[in-house]
Amino acid sequence: MTPMWNTLLGAAAGLIVSAGLFAIFARTHGEMQLLPQQVVGLRSRLTGKYMQVADDDGLVYVNANSSTAASARFRIIPLSASTIPTLRSLAATHDRAVSAATWGGRELKTRSGCKCSGFSNEHGFGRYCHAWEVSYQEAWCYVNDTCKGAKRGSFGRYSEVCTPEAPPDDPLSYKDEQRYEEEVWKAPEVWKAPPSCPCSGFSNKHGFGSSCQAWESALSPGQTPWCYVHDNCSFAKQRGSFGRKHIECEPQSYNHPRLSPPPPPNTTVFARRLDNEAGIPLEGLVHRQTARRLVSTERHLRQLARSHAHEVEEVTLLHSLSTTKPRYVALVSEATNGFVTIGMPPDKFELLAHATSAALTAAAAFAILPGGELMALGPVALLSVCEPYNAKALLCAGHKGKRDSNRKFLRDVKKLPLPTSATQFTIEKIWW
Numbered sequence: 409m410t411p412m413w414n415t416l417l418g419a420a421a422g423l424i425v426s427a428g429l430f431a432i433f434a435r436t437h438g439e440m441q442l443l444p445q446q447v448v449g450l451r452s453r454l455t456g457k458y459m460q461v462a463d464d465d466g467l468v469y470v471n472a473n474s475s476t477a478a479s480a481r482f483r484i485i486p487l488s489a490s491t492i493p494t495l496r497s498l499a500a501t502h503d504r505a506v507s508a509a510t511w512g513g514r515e516l517k518t519r520s521g522c523k524c525s526g527f528s529n530e531h532g533f534g535r536y537c538h539a540w541e542v543s544y545q546e547a548w549c550y551v552n553d554t555c556k557g558a559k560r561g562s563f564g565r566y567s568e569v570c571t572p573e574a575p576p577d578d579p580l581s582y583k584d585e586q587r588y589e590e591e592v593w594k595a596p597e598v599w600k601a602p603p604s605c606p607c608s609g610f611s612n613k614h615g616f617g618s619s620c621q622a623w624e625s626a627l628s629p630g631q632t633p634w635c636y637v638h639d640n641c642s643f644a645k646q647r648g649s650f651g652r653k654h655i656e657c658e659p660q661s662y663n664h665p666r667l668s669p670p671p672p673p674n675t676t677v678f679a680r681r682l683d684n685e686a687g688i689p690l691e692g693l694v695h696r697q698t699a700r701r702l703v704s705t706e707r708h709l710r711q712l713a714r715s716h717a718h719e720v721e722e723v724t725l726l727h728s729l730s731t732t733k734p735r736y737v738a739l740v741s742e743a744t745n746g747f748v749t750i751g752m753p754p755d756k757f758e759l760l761a762h763a764t765s766a767a768l769t770a771a772a773a774f775a776i777l778p779g780g781e782l783m784a785l786g787p788v789a790l791l792s793v794c795e796p797y798n799a800k801a802l803l804c805a806g807h808k809g810k811r812d813s814n815r816k817f818l819r820d821v822k823k824l825p826l827p828t829s830a831t832q833f834t835i836e837k838i839w840w
Contacts, residue, residue, distance in 0.1 A: 442735075442837065446484045447742065449475025449836045453780060454829040455796050459803055461741045464610055465638055466764035467757065468748060468803040470793045479743040481838060487736040487773055492785055499770040499786065507536055514538075515547065518568035520557030524549035529565070530718035530816045531806075532753035532787065537570035540754060541814060542643075543604040546571045565715055599633040599657040605641035606756070612636075612650045620657035633657040639800060640760055642813050651799070721819035722788045734775040734783070738768055747772035750784045750791075750805045759787065759806035759815045760794075780832035789817040792824060792831045 442448070450459045452470050460472035460480035472480040506512035507526075515537035516524045526535050527550040533540035534550040546569040551558045558566040599620040601607050609618050616623035617636040625631045636652045637644050644653040739748040741763035749765040749772040751757030761784075765772060771786030782791040789805040794815075806815025807824050821828050 442484050442486075442835070444484070444486050447481050447838045448484055449480055449838055450482065450739075451475075451834045451836060452793050452796070452830070453832040453834060454793055454827060455801070457793075457801070459833075461743050461763045463743070465608060466744060466746070466762045467639070468761035468763060470796070470801045470803050471799060475836065475838060477743075479741070481742040482748065483740040483742065484835075485738040485740060485768075487738060489736060492736055492770075492773060492775075495768075495770040495773055496785065515570050516549070518549065518551055518555065518557060518570050519572060520555065520568060522551045522555035522557060522568060525551055527565070528753075531812075531814045532758065532817065533814075534565075534567065538754055539604075543602045598660040600660055601635055601637065601655055601657050604756075605637045605644060605655055607635035608638050608652075610636040610652060612652070617650075617652070617654065638756065639802065640757065718817060718819065722817075725783065725788055725790075725819050729775060729783075732778055734777050736773060736775055736785075738772050739763075739774065748774075750786050750789075752787060759789070759804050759817070761791065761803040761805070776835070780834060782831075782833055787817055789819055790821065790831045791833075792818055792826070796826065796830055 451457070452459075455470065457470050458472040458475045458480045459468050459470050459482070460477065461468055463479065475481055507514050507516060518524070518537070524534075524536050528535045529550075531540070534548070537547040537549045539545045539547050548567050548569045550565055550567050553560075553566045555566060555568055557568045559568065560566050601620060607617075607619050611618045614623075617634070620633040620635050622631040622633045634654050634656050637655050639653055641653055641655060644655045647653055740746070741748060744763045745766075746763040747765045747768055748761055748763045749769070751760055751762060752771060753759070769786070771784070773785040774791075775783040775785060777783060783789070784791055784805045787805050791803055791805055792807065794802045794804040794806075804815060805818055807818045808815055809823075816823075818824060818831070821831055824830060
């Protein structure tokens with residue numbers, strides 16, 4: 409038999425084996441025929457743009473014009489239906505272990521000594537002590553309504569701050585005060601970005617912006633040090649001439665080491681957990697015990713339903729999987745070889761997709777639904793194109809209402825202020 413025939417027979421055998429694997433995967437996973445390790449591009453049905461992983465921050469954007477670049481290609485890793493409950497159970501068990509262990513570094517007791525209840529709201533906030541909403545806020549968590557130091561906020565939820573009360577002022581003697589002022593005066597000035605919006609490390613073509621410095625002081629004497637930050641920094645300044653968000657840094661305080669942007673002047677800072685529906689600060693409300701007696705049973709039940717609506721939506725989404733029979737997959741970026749993962753609060757990439765993780769976890773598992781939707785099984789939320797008409801539209805698992813500064817889990821497409829196609833994607837096979 410000639411070498412040419414050997415080559416042809418070998419190629420034919422390879423095609424037969426590939427066709428067999430292809431058929432097995434197709435029978436198992438429905439109408440879209442995808443091979444294990446199949447390389448695909450994912451295109452938004454709303455904008456026609458492809459997902460791609462950014463080289464500078466590892467976030468997944470939906471702004472590529474094609475899937476030819478490695479950054480816009482992803483490998484499909486099939487997952488069995490039995491794997492999903494295991495991954496979700498491990499994630500929940502690990503989170504509880506982190507909360508219980510000293511090495512986890514989580515504080516679970518409030519100012520009055522109450523234990524955090526473990527409840528998370530529709531933003532994923534509140535299960536342990538943390539400055540969940542804004543960096544200049546005191547750490548807080550949700551507690552049971554029997555906690556003596558608790559305050560009732562929106563939807564009737566109870567919470568309390570975790571930071572201890574400040575001790576009464578201890579007046580310094582004149583010499584102590586003079587020595588303190590001299591020490592502070594002589595100390596070198598150190599500038600830092602707020603903890604919730606760290607410098608991204610990006611430098612523009614002039615070499616500016618990677619850290620807190622007065623980069624343009626030669627042209628603008630007395631300039632406040634600044635740096636570029638990640639796109640998910642909610643209180644950063646608008647993009648500059650290089651299309652990047654930036655923020656002014658702050659001098660490190662010697663008597664208060666925590667850095668944060670000050671609240672807006674002459675305004676009341678409303679944190680969702682501390683608002684009431686009328687927008688009146690809680691300090692002006694009657695004592696909660698009196699308020700309880702005044703609130704009707706009907707209103708209390710309505711608040712309770714609204715408070716747990718996001719949990720009902722989660723259960724509904726999970727239940728829908730038993731009837732739709734979706735395909736379960738993980739996505740691996742061809743550019744980073746990292747799993748596409750949804751950051752969970754208080755992660756710096758909270759509810760944003762990134763491809764920087766080397767581990768397969770529940771946060772990296774997805775369900776491909778019959779309508780083209782992708783459900784993230786870590787947060788149990790639908791993926792969508794955030795700010796789809798922005799030049800750097802992000803892939804996220806949340807949405808914002810008119811009064812929201814933080815994203816909520818996207819579990820009901822009716823709440824999305826965009827066409828439903830913002831949650832739908834076409835998977836395109838890539839062949840070489």
